Amino acid sequence: MHKFSLVCLITLLLAACTPKTPDEPTSLTLMTHDSFAVSEAVIEAFESAYNVKLQFITSGDVGTALNRAILSRDNPIADVFYGVDNTFLSRALDEGIFEEYNSPMLANIPAEFQLDPENRALPVDYGDVCINYEIAYFVEHDLKPPTRLEDLLLPEYRSLLVVENPANSSPGLAFLLATIGHFGEDAYLDFWQGLVANDVLVVNDWETAYQTEFTLSGGSRPIVLSYSSSPPFEVLYAAEPMDSPPTAVITSSGSCFRQIEFVGILRGTQNRDLAEKWIDYMLSPTFQEDLPLQMYVFPVNPEAALDETFERFLSVAEDPAFVSPADIAANRETWLQAWTETVLR
């Protein structure tokens, strides 16, 4: 046992102190959340083009990673921060962690994604948080699947829905915002009251909702809050090959919320030039085309081509609900408290 631990220890130590060559590349550090993923080839291409070694620091979910970036802003741990989304954007901007960068690549990116007019945070990708359902359940029970949020209040869908808690889960918060955007600040709580009356199940995280409570994973709820990208991924990562997704998405007007992820140069970086190059690279088709299969999110750059599976099976949300980052920051606590009072008490 002890010998083995020692071997592991030595291996780790050796891995940590590999000798440095004289022609040492500069290093650029990217801080992000723990869902970050990227292809080796995409990183290698950037590293060899600019003789740079990329370092990655991941720390928990988006909120936690952002807190780390904010608390270390006087002595930044990284050059670039990626992954802050529109629900956290105001926190990042108000705390002043980013430097402005007017990337030439922004010209290609639709204005709807560019939420920071000063270009401190630049959009990279988006994902739509939408209601999913298992098709087989509705076929078997001879039931018409819901098509709008309002349908979820109907008696035939009683006890069928599971959603995530907006206080702890990022899709949960996105869905709360969708209801606020869709029904308005005066009426969204009535909708939630209706959901409670219709026996909605609330769990704390996406994993519990999708991987345990959803009928597809052996649970008892055939309607689940997930992403519009979930059905194509059910095909791509099916245990047995399948011709079409086992699930479908409600994409009607106002029923989804679009999460946009941003990247920014951390204030005080010593590598401003390289950081700019990296951001341009993240917005270029090479990196953008890598996004869907790695992180299950979609490119903001329209020049990036999508994999054929997505062309066939991805339903894009029509006209997703919108709440501005400033409104989210100003009202987050009030909305969460009101939601908790209505749904959990």
Added chain:
Amino acid sequence: MKLIGQRGNAVAALLWLLPLTFLAVFYFYPLANILSVSFSRLDGSWVAPFLQAFTSPSILHVLGFTFWQAGLSTLLTLALGIPGAYLLARYQFRGKSLLQALMGIPFVMPTLVVGVAFNALLGSSGWVNLALMDWFDLVAPPIRFSNTLTAILVAHVFYNTTIVLRMVGDYWSHLDPRLEQAARVLGANQWQTMRQVTIPLLLPAISAASLLVFLFDFTSFGVILVLGGPRFATLEVEIYYQTVSLFNLPLAAVLSLIQLACTLGMTVLYSRLSTRLTRPLSIRPQQYTQRRPITWRSKLFASMLVGILVILLTFPLAALALRSFTHVSTGRDQTTAQSGFTLDYYRELTINRRQSLFYAPPAASIGISMGYAGLTALMAMALGLPSAWALARDQSSSFNRLIDPILMLPLGTSAVTLGLGFIVALDQPPLDLRASWLLVPLAHTLVAFPFVVRSLTPALRSIRPRLHQAGAVLGASPAQVFLKIDLPLVGRAVLVASTFAFTISLGEFGATTLIARPEFPTLPVAIYRFLSLPGGLNYGQALALSTVLMAITAAGMIAIERFRIAEVGEF
């Protein structure tokens, strides 16, 4: 006399040097830093967040619930653990070391996986509910499990019974049975013997185990979130919510302080009790204290208890392991689901299908996890042994009485708070560890260290002082006394403590995910990566990797048992 006292002080100072330096640098410094940064973000008076914490009904409710569920969970864990400890301590039976190894597995399983496991068994479409509905022709599932207090309690018992089994069971197995036999000869019945002889002798180990179980339940996070659902919150959950969702750092800091104060209160209470409880014992090797169950009553007792332990602690995980070898193909309607044996999920683990930069083959994850765990065990022992020795050699020293409860504080500290503390504090050379892989074993050591101290101190205290005196009279230095007398006598407790340190590191997820380098994922981190993605293949791989984690944990435990029998464990 004076000379001896001074020399004793010098020895104590030497013993405390390493552990206290470690705590000062890697615990108190980061903690003080994050607390002061948090309070510096206040606009108004620092009284405000305290006022908010103590007047808000929802936070007071959280505080009350935290105590309530921890107390209840601890009692239930003891109710199962103590009879189990008796079984393991006093009986010799076939398959015992396998049973012991299996009992240790829950301790390392990530909560998300345990959530999946319990749901597969007890959820509304779980096996138990489906079977009951089938047998009794019910339309609705009779058992409601997820999002209930019961789920929280069951999960806590599931996780922590092994603490009682190991700490109490080990202590018990060395109690001289002749004391009990004497009581029986003198006319006491079995119940009287238990109450008046055995339990009082066991109290040091029982109270130490209870304290650890209580603190684990008190700071529970994953179990509450995953199994308790959104209606339940402990202080730890509230701290996370205030920090991450609302970024209200001052209030989070106050809540962290409250959690620390409660931890301190519990441990002071414990230290008061434990110094009074401990008495020197003649400890006996296991071969003299254990027997085979012979009478029908002891056979019945043993088999019932083994049954309960196996059902509660291994069934949920067995269901997972089974599922990781099963492929399910569902037709258009769910009724035509077919299942069969498959190794696909395991095969898939070894393929980097997405050409991902952070892909780690299972062998690498195992190596990384084992490396961190080995390092954690070494560091925790290097710090824990001198501390436990210093505590045990002089119980009356006022310094020791002061320091003892403080050693337990890391267990009661919020992972979110301390994680941010590392970032704020350890940012200057030579301690710029913010991006270093070393943070992982350091953080694990902070959790493992109190465990090591608590499991070693009762054993070291139970050594008769006359043995030390005899050694000293014969000319042995304190170090020689320790090496030649104490260490062999408590060799078994040392192994129990290292096992704890090793498994704590193996299963730790909450802090690891905050600080682990993405290119060095531990097994729980790698499991979580698969579980957080849609698609049956990802789900299957999460279960397969969980099964791998179970297997290497069990193998590790069995190896340690073997090692003990072969070498220092016995005397």
